[in-house]
Amino acid sequence: MPTRRDLLQATGALAGLAACHALWPSLALAAELAQRPIPSSGERLPIIGLGTSQTFNVNPADGAAMAPLREVMQAFVQGGARLIDTAPSYGDAEAVSGELVHSGGLRDRVFLATKVSASGQLGGMQQIEQSFKALQTERIDLIQVHNLADTTTNLGILRALKAQGRVRYIGVTHYLESAHERLLQVLQQEPVDFVQFNYSVSERNAEKRLLPFCADKGIAVLVNRAFDAGRLFAQVKGKPVPEWAQNELQASSWAQLLLKFVLASPAVTTVIPATSNPRYMLDNLLAGQGPMPDAGQRERIAQAFA
Numbered sequence: 001m002p003t004r005r006d007l008l009q010a011t012g013a014l015a016g017l018a019a020c021h022a023l024w025p026s027l028a029l030a031a032e033l034a035q036r037p038i039p040s041s042g043e044r045l046p047i048i049g050l051g052t053s054q055t056f057n058v059n060p061a062d063g064a065a066m067a068p069l070r071e072v073m074q075a076f077v078q079g080g081a082r083l084i085d086t087a088p089s090y091g092d093a094e095a096v097s098g099e100l101v102h103s104g105g106l107r108d109r110v111f112l113a114t115k116v117s118a119s120g121q122l123g124g125m126q127q128i129e130q131s132f133k134a135l136q137t138e139r140i141d142l143i144q145v146h147n148l149a150d151t152t153t154n155l156g157i158l159r160a161l162k163a164q165g166r167v168r169y170i171g172v173t174h175y176l177e178s179a180h181e182r183l184l185q186v187l188q189q190e191p192v193d194f195v196q197f198n199y200s201v202s203e204r205n206a207e208k209r210l211l212p213f214c215a216d217k218g219i220a221v222l223v224n225r226a227f228d229a230g231r232l233f234a235q236v237k238g239k240p241v242p243e244w245a246q247n248e249l250q251a252s253s254w255a256q257l258l259l260k261f262v263l264a265s266p267a268v269t270t271v272i273p274a275t276s277n278p279r280y281m282l283d284n285l286l287a288g289q290g291p292m293p294d295a296g297q298r299e300r301i302a303q304a305f306a
């Protein structure tokens with residue numbers, strides 16, 4: 001958990017990084033990045049995390065490709081964020097995440113979340129052992145069953161690893177609204193700490209049942225695809241962020257508005273936007289501070305993307 005000193009350093013470091021990247025002159029991560037509790041333990045997690053699908057899938061030996069990712073990681077940690085979401089099926093992204101964390105000496109400052117997608121007891125166990133190697137760690141904070149792949153078998157493996165202390169939390173994921181009912185059924189039958197699913201201004205199905213269910217049952221929620229894999233930005237291209245949003249929500253970018261839209265749901269623990277761009281990382285971190293939208297403000301954000 002970041003100390004007050006970390007946060008003060010973060011403010012300075014982010015301002016420095018921002019200056020390097022000629023970001024907003026007024027950038028100030030003056031407020032602390034907000035945190036929310038994992039219901040099953042009470043441990044608090046910063047509400048902005050980092051996805052790695054595609055964006056971190058580079059050759060770890062390619063210095064030029066790794067350089068901006070190192071900056072992303074630096075901004076992420078110095079800004080007080082912790083949760084990194086990866087998967088063995090994201091090409092080299094899992095190994096790149098492990099390398100950036102290990103070489104930066106950051107293991108104690110991050111919360112590593114990965115996934116298992118193999119079938120069968122042996123397949124699942126082998127894939128997970130490979131994740132420990134790729135992430136260069138002896139303990140993984142969260143392993144999630146990826147897209148509900150062989151859920152019963154994989155959750156069995158994860159429960160055993162949790163009992164051994166090699167994995168701290170377990171969960172399940174999906175990224176399609178068509179799978180939300182199946183996710184709900186699993187959550188009703190299997191005790192898990194976390195669930196991860198898609199939720200954004202353009203995909204609001206989770207509001208109907210999943211988010212209320214998770215809030216009621218005490219399941220931590222990770223939200224993927226808050227930008228609909230980046231597609232939502234095309235809808236506001238060339239348009240300024242509305243003045244009301246700048247004034248009332250302290251939002252200086254559309255990305256911040258999209259993240260605040262998601263974070264307005266108290267059931268959401270952490271949103272995990274992906275980026276390979278240090279400027280975007282700073283931008284996304286800013287969504288984790290200041291006021292969150294109320295019901296009316298959320299509808300105004302959604303309308304801007306309708």
Ligand SMILES: NC(=O)c1ccc[n+]([C@@H]2O[C@H](COP(=O)([O-])OP(=O)(O)OC[C@H]3O[C@@H](n4cnc5c(N)ncnc54)[C@H](OP(=O)(O)O)[C@@H]3O)[C@@H](O)[C@H]2O)c1
Pocket residue numbers: 050051052053054055085086146147173174175196223224225226227228229230233255256272273274275276277279280281283284
């Ligand atoms: N089944 C699953 O478990 C599952 C499925 C989908 C996703 N996920 C997880 O969720 C994460 C997020 O989902 P996603 O990667 O599909 O999509 P996303 O986070 O909705 O969008 C990522 C895209 O948004 C762009 N972006 C990020 N920050 C920005 C900013 N401030 N301004 C403008 N553009 C910005 C990125 O651009 P750049 O590339 O230029 O940085 C990237 O192309 C994944 O990386 C993965 O970890 C899990």
